[in-house]
Amino acid sequence: MREFTVNGNDAGQRIDKFISKLMPKLPKSMMYKGFRKKCVKLNGRHVKDGAVFVEEGDNIKLYFNDEFFEPEPEFRYVKPDLDIVYEDENIMVINKAVGVVVHADEKGSGKTLIDMVQSYLFSKGEYDPHTENTFKPSLCNRLDRNTGGLIIAAKNSEALRAMNERIRSREVHKYYMAIVEGYTEKNGHLTGYTTRKAKVTEVSDAPVKGGLEVSLDYETVKQSNGYSLVSVELHTGRTHQIRSQFAHIGFPLAGDTKYGGHGGMYRQALWSVKLRFDFKDTDFILGYLNGKEISIDAPFDI
Numbered sequence: 001m002r003e004f005t006v007n008g009n010d011a012g013q014r015i016d017k018f019i020s021k022l023m024p025k026l027p028k029s030m031m032y033k034g035f036r037k038k039c040v041k042l043n044g045r046h047v048k049d050g051a052v053f054v055e056e057g058d059n060i061k062l063y064f065n066d067e068f069f070e071p072e073p074e075f076r077y078v079k080p081d082l083d084i085v086y087e088d089e090n091i092m093v094i095n096k097a098v099g100v101v102v103h104a105d106e107k108g109s110g111k112t113l114i115d116m117v118q119s120y121l122f123s124k125g126e127y128d129p130h131t132e133n134t135f136k137p138s139l140c141n142r143l144d145r146n147t148g149g150l151i152i153a154a155k156n157s158e159a160l161r162a163m164n165e166r167i168r169s170r171e172v173h174k175y176y177m178a179i180v181e182g183y184t185e186k187n188g189h190l191t192g193y194t195t196r197k198a199k200v201t202e203v204s205d206a207p208v209k210g211g212l213e214v215s216l217d218y219e220t221v222k223q224s225n226g227y228s229l230v231s232v233e234l235h236t237g238r239t240h241q242i243r244s245q246f247a248h249i250g251f252p253l254a255g256d257t258k259y260g261g262h263g264g265m266y267r268q269a270l271w272s273v274k275l276r277f278d279f280k281d282t283d284f285i286l287g288y289l290n291g292k293e294i295s296i297d298a299p300f301d302i
Helices: 015-022 028-036 113-124 157-168 241-248
Strands: 002-005 040-042 059-062 084-087 091-096 148-154 172-181 187-197 200-204 212-224 227-234 270-277 293-295
Touching: 015 028, 015 040, 015 059, 091 113, 113 148, 148 157, 148 172, 157 172, 172 241, 187 241, 200 241, 212 241, 227 241
Parallel strands: 148 270
Antiparallel strands: 002 059, 040 059, 084 091, 091 148, 172 227, 172 270, 187 200, 187 212, 212 227, 270 293
């Protein structure tokens, strides 16, 4: 038997979701069987319904084999090297440098952006991994290793859920600057369907099986020496979307050799430069951000 006290970051979620995060090795079928077999107690009473919500201060006792419980997570402190553009009690916005990976990958990348965010909050006393059951400060959006710019990090679970919901409903607008090879039209609207093959995103003009719809708008800011500097508003956030869509129309990003660009004076010239929060309502934890824009300059030009 293991006993847990629900804290602020655990509160407001269904008890089956709490258990799934706490015990990711426990099969869902076994968890729901546990509800029926009186293996879950909430404040001293057996719980048979996984849809029951937990609140801060609740006492939970779980009668499952020890093998299904995760060991206490190891916290690895790294020296934070963060360019923080905006911060409040709920979120941070960081200007990620080129070459930094956001999460550990299969290569076991050492110092990741999320490591630095968690270490920074730990040093400020805003995150204690030993008092959290299921939550860690988390990133709400991602950028490729060689793409720099704005990334949102959530400091608490309520902010994380709220920001992720608004990103999914396209209430967080994302803008990029990019340098592409060739001379683009003054402005354009690109649509298509993407599929992933061998770690590369392929774009087709017509729907394909398993394809994900993508769209963006761009405006050409400047043209010189065979390059175009473009401002991009991303409407969908698919893997390698900007890189693959511009390559698909014959204008690969400068330096992006994976998608047909040439090496040389630029290295995957793509930067996330602006976020705009345009919420449909403001009655939630991050409602105060409505109408706010956070912007930086891209570190390249033509």
